[in-house]
Amino acid sequence: MNMITAPTLLLDADRARRNIHRMAAKIQGTPVSLRPHFKTHQSQQVGRWFRDAGVQAITVSSMAMAEYFAADGWTDITLAVPVNLREIDRINRLARKIKLNLLVDSKAAVDKLADHLDQPTDIWIKIDVGYHRCGIMWYKTEQVVDLADQITNAEKLNFIGILTHAGHTYHQPGPEEVQRIHDEAVLRLIDLKKDLLDSGIESCAVSIGDTPGCSVSDKFPGVDEIRPGNFVFYDLMQLRLGVCNPQEVAVGVVCPVIGIYPKRGEIIVHCGAVHLSKEGLKLNNTTTVFGLLVPVTDEGWGIPDQSAAVISLSQEHGIVRLPAEMINKVELGSLVTILPVHSCLTANLFDKYQTLDGKMISKMQSK
């Protein structure tokens, strides 16, 4: 820690491993499998911690990520974004080496895949259970049945099931509402599956995945796989939702203090939008913050302090509002640690992690 001179993405590896094992334990001894989303950490080395916990299949959100993790021995990867039809050649190249599963929500996509995929491929139909990003609305049974039939009838395509991301869990006020949205999403998929089976479709898996929903739930009846990602690190957004506790947040940005302005009650740190990202979070429905300071010891960091908030970010500078008693203890050139609002976006901005004991962990470079 004391050797750090510039903004550094610090990773508490023990916390991350505990987060992985906690999620893996939920599905142990059940028919549910954990297919974690690796977009959060984007690191082969962190990926191996999941393998240590028994994980065998993963989720990614770009072909670059799929290739990067395939190169580290992952052989069952779901690309959980509606398939980008311009990448068919790239998909075919990777699908010759590993099992690459794709996502569709339209006949146009299935037509193109049926014509151009050269490997037998599992195809998920993306369902919109209320988030309104991608997918067919959950109640459009006929449309889903038709699409499943179209997939089944295509030579190289195998209809595997229905998949959703109930991302509207992120907009809830607390864990009870998250649980309600999660339960509702699962029910909608289970009802739709029943309709699909009734219509003559032979089998249909159910896949769901968002960190808030999977964090508040202990069991996943009726679900075949869960795909949370952010839980490996958590962050202020998840803390605000009440789906993790402060001791579970596993990444922070360590950065030097470059300005102290006691009259304004502010300090300036070398840590800007190119380190934390501009993802903001409304605390108490008033101020938007971009990070919170935490006290740090050699054993890691403690509880973030709502009165010590990053209130503004430019490209390389962050403005931190501090109470007078804290500002008087800060020295120019000292280090502070900031918990990010959204760990996925913060991790994406760094090219490596540093662990608490000073080890470097590499990440995917080009995107």
Add this chain to the structure above:
Amino acid sequence: MNMITAPTLLLDADRARRNIHRMAAKIQGTPVSLRPHFKTHQSQQVGRWFRDAGVQAITVSSMAMAEYFAADGWTDITLAVPVNLREIDRINRLARKIKLNLLVDSKAAVDKLADHLDQPTDIWIKIDVGYHRCGIMWYKTEQVVDLADQITNAEKLNFIGILTHAGHTYHQPGPEEVQRIHDEAVLRLIDLKKDLLDSGIESCAVSIGDTPGCSVSDKFPGVDEIRPGNFVFYDLMQLRLGVCNPQEVAVGVVCPVIGIYPKRGEIIVHCGAVHLSKEGLKLNNTTTVFGLLVPVTDEGWGIPDQSAAVISLSQEHGIVRLPAEMINKVELGSLVTILPVHSCLTANLFDKYQTLDGKMISKMQSK
């Protein structure tokens, strides 16, 4: 263009070169020098276009950038962030090779620099003219005089002048107000310089730099150097301010359409917060947008369409709201081009540029 399969940062090199020459022309034949901020493009190759326009000295916002541009032959670099005292060794290493100019706004920083710098170094005092990020308030004459004296009396340090970033130009409603803030900032520095000279300080340069202020002004009387950066690319933020025109925006993100939802009036593109950044912009003081679509021909892109806006971003997905007549023309797998809200942050997220004629331009990699 047609070969693009994944989100790509497109650069209209002719527009960028014209932007550079337009700014360089403003100071030609005057005693003002242009010391552009290179944080926007972070590219040695783009940097050479500035050299072609007669630029000999630059501004950066991190030691990593200073080292990267020094490696391409830049020998006069100002690190325009209050000096990070943890980086003294790194500063000394680079300052042995080039002229590296530093920024301070406190006695504590000058003390440390006086004790540890091993090369004669030009030191600017950072002045706060109303932006309230870093610097000594412009009316604290005595404090500035004391600091200038302290610098002058330190063996290795040379007081070069007073420097500001009037970043509050970004919060103005239009170009007239930008001009007013710019003029006020210049006046505040000139008055302060007069006080410094009256107090016995031998000489004092005046440095100012923000793209809005430097874009609306044609002349810079009383100013020794200007340090704008964003003008090389411009973006929606500058367009909204009215300090550039649509034909001057030189970067856009080209991305594939992966979902079409006519009933919602929305399409989904593979272009998310890891491509555009989460910098939002309120258009007409109502909706926050993260980018606007522009029509593209082989000659480049046209005027952005306020009715075709990126209204939501997740990590890899963008939701674009489109009028019905446009949505009916979009095909799955087609490409759209998005102008970014803040080109500095968007460029920071990509590892290279692609020019309109398909050439790759590399950027700084590690931060």
